[in-house]
Amino acid sequence: MRVETGWREQHRSTGLMWCLSAVVILLCLGPLIWQVVTSIKPDVDIVRLPPFFPSQITGAHYDRVLLRSPLLQSLVNSAIVATSATILSIVFGSFCAFALARLPIGGKSVILGLVLATSMFPPIAVMSPLYLFMRELGLRDTLVALILTHTVYALPLAVWLLTNFMRQLPKELYYAARIDGCTPLRALLSVMLPLARPALAVTALLVFIYSWNEFMFALTLTASDATRTAPVTLALFPGLYEIPWGDLAAASLIVTMPVAALAMIFCRHIVGGLTAGSVKG
Helix, strand or coil: CCHHHHHHHHHHHHHHHHHHHHHHHHHHHHHHHHHHHHCCCCCCCCCCCCCCCCCCCHHHHHHHHHHCCCCHHHHHHHHHHHHHHHHHHHHHHHHHHHHHHHHHCCCCCHHHHHHHHCCCCCCHHHHHHHHHHHCCCCCCCCCCHHHHHHHHHHHHHHHHHHHHHHHHHHHHHHHHHHCCCCCCCHHHHHHHHHHHHHHHHHHHHHHHHHHEEEEEEEEHHHHCCCCCHHHHHHHCCCCCCCCCCHHHHHHHHHHHHHHHHHHHHHHHHHHHHHHHCCCCC
């Protein structure tokens, strides 16, 4: 009798766990499913609820978004800006993190605090002087302005993450490389960075996502379709008298796909980077 009671309680708890998991999954995927369904609905079905599913499937929204709007150019611009900002942040962040983690430099805590302090200013607080500065340099309405701005704002995050990770690496590895005749730069490139691949992957993905989704700087520093990024183009989709919900849904899915694909590709490294340093050797 006790065995049967325990079996029932175990199955009841398992069923409850599955139900809770299904609810959480539905809450997470609900907006995505809604966007997918909206993107394939005809315009007449979008404002009709119920039914949730369309009476017929259409690709008109994707046709308008991809072929009759500047979204493709904006995606290219976003890719250029996000990739450039990520590479610059990883390169400069790795050098700075290595110096703060391993080189005999005084005031490391103060330096790291100052680096982080630069990211505490809200974008709106520096928007006016940044706009005037870029205009004086002749960089307004260029991708270079966005690359420099995104790099400056993403660099503190890169330095913080990579510094904490490199501090977790055994000091003996660096000292052994120095004894073998490696310069600090060679030790960084040959020893530290290969071991820091999980942290590099996490940092690169976070910087890329930030730059890909950044809106305020992109809106202020660009003024034409040739330089606008995807978030700005999406914000300009609504018309004067109506909002093209189907086009917005299709465009938002297209803009989300590159980031989702990168997250899936680097999933293994992301898990390793997020858990790095949680267990001491």
